[in-house]
Amino acid sequence: MFNVEKYGDDKALVLKLSGKLNSATAQEFKDVAFGATDSCEQMTLDFSDLQYVASAGLRVILEIHKTMSAKGKSLILINVDEGTKEIFQATGLSRFLTIK
């Protein structure tokens, strides 16, 4: 089960992810996130209830980062557990992403 909960406003949108972000659920996440890249100034991905990120999810996150950066906007990841941080480091993504 995967879910994306939106809160905040266009200035600072928060997407709270829960469940497993994998090749089965990455499209749902991509649709919600990319749908907001035009309107929001800053996007925060809240990982506090995210159980697992597979490579498809990582690639979507990287695409969102690229899209936001190209528009001069920022993407921030919060409440990322150490296991997921290690994945971001091992895949080289921690060089690009802002993880707080």
Added chain:
Amino acid sequence: MKNRAILLSDKIENLKSVDFSLSDDRKKKIESFLFDGDKKRCALAEVLIMRGLKEFGYNISDVKYTYNEYGKPYFRDLPDIYFNISHSADYVVCVLANCEIGIDIELIAPISLDIAKHFFSPNEYELVANCSSKDERIDNFYKLWTKKEAYVKATGKGMVCPFNSFDITKDFQYNFIEIDKFEGYKCAVCTKDPLNELIIR
């Protein structure tokens, strides 16, 4: 020189407790993890690395790692031995070789065709979209996905290499091996030069 590789794998549930013969680096990393599953996954990865090193004739108690600019790990003191790790759901898989190598394993789950369209080349997408059945579509998706992941890991660039920037269905200078050992999963190994020997434990 012959290109030789060893593939080792295990399920996280088979790791009874954290093995205290792990390297200091790994113990520190394990301690930083909050969830038991992450601790076990991390410990099992090094258990497999240690087993693989023994097969290559190295009995090392404290493995030290170094990382390239993209985050790919290497053995700091064994520059001629390469390794790569992947995990998905219950499994951790590890390959060691005397050449650059990449591995990917993915639990087979339902897919979205839009994800294939977004990340695959047009040729690759056609191979998925034109399948006559859902099962065949899923099978082709994961075959391509694991090969592409194994490739970007073999190059050392990993996630930084966009998936739609290359097409493995065309003339490709890397070599792939599909691993059929894991029921319910797809797994692929990639090397630049062909392997003369791949031992699967």
